[in-house]
Amino acid sequence: MRLPLFLIAYLLVEIAAFAWVGEKVGVLGTVALVVLSTVVGLSLVQRQGLDALRKVARSTPGEAPVVAWDGLCLATAGVLFAVPGFVSDLAGVALLIPPVRRVLLAQAQRLSGARFTVRATSGGRTSGGYAAPTRPTTVIDGDFVDVTRPEPGPTLPKE
Template sequence: MILFLLFVAVPIIEIALFIQVGGAIGLLPTLAIVVLTAIVGTLLMRVQGLATLNRLQTSLRSGRNPVDPIAHGALILVAGVLLLTPGFFTDAVGLLLLVPPFRAAVIQAGAARMAGKVAMRVQPGAHGPGPEAARSADVIDGDYTVEEEDAPDESRGSSGWTRRD
């Protein structure tokens, strides 16, 4: 439903802004501003995208969690799409997404929202990690069965992938 509202509201906002700005400064300056913001936004996106790619490579080489550079890179990509879309509203949102503190706030808000939806709830008595799991992180609990190598297994079928030679 929210996506539908965005697809309806954003074009209406853009049309209204085009009419207001075009009426105030004229057609050619309005079109020039739209083209200029697309060019400037593309250049900013390229610079910030390359910097984010370098941060991602550095974090992968050092073994750190790459989620932050990936999230920043995704929002820079969204900013680029918005800046290439003609309109004042999309340009404003795209330029805001190119501001690193604003981007960090959007990522933090999205992470908090996702954490609320993905929260794991373990009920008392349910199977799952208990207090002892925190003390012995190197112990893995599991079940196993021993299969005889020499005994033919009829349940595996006769395909070439499961047949023993």
């Protein structure tokens, strides 16, 4: 029941923001601002998204969860910029600021009671997870092929 109330409140705030901006700059100015904020915001997210991909390529296993969180925040910012509205644009701009993303990560970890961890297996591969720290274990994952030749069985005498 809280989600529909939140959506109704959000829509009312967006309508109020449109009315306020429309009163200040007019209808055409409001439409121009919405289109401009969408185009500029999406281009910013695209540029920061490419930077995030470069960071993922250079990241160490311990940094990978934070880089993944940044990517999630940037994708969310892109969605917020694509939604017409001034309040959603402000939220999208907030997600583009790295310190804001770090605060949100800390809050998410605090609320969930878990931390991002990265565990390495014996094969040198890493697997990222969102789980509480656990006792270290060794996992050996592999396939095998039997390469021994069968022993020759009894032979029949040649006639």
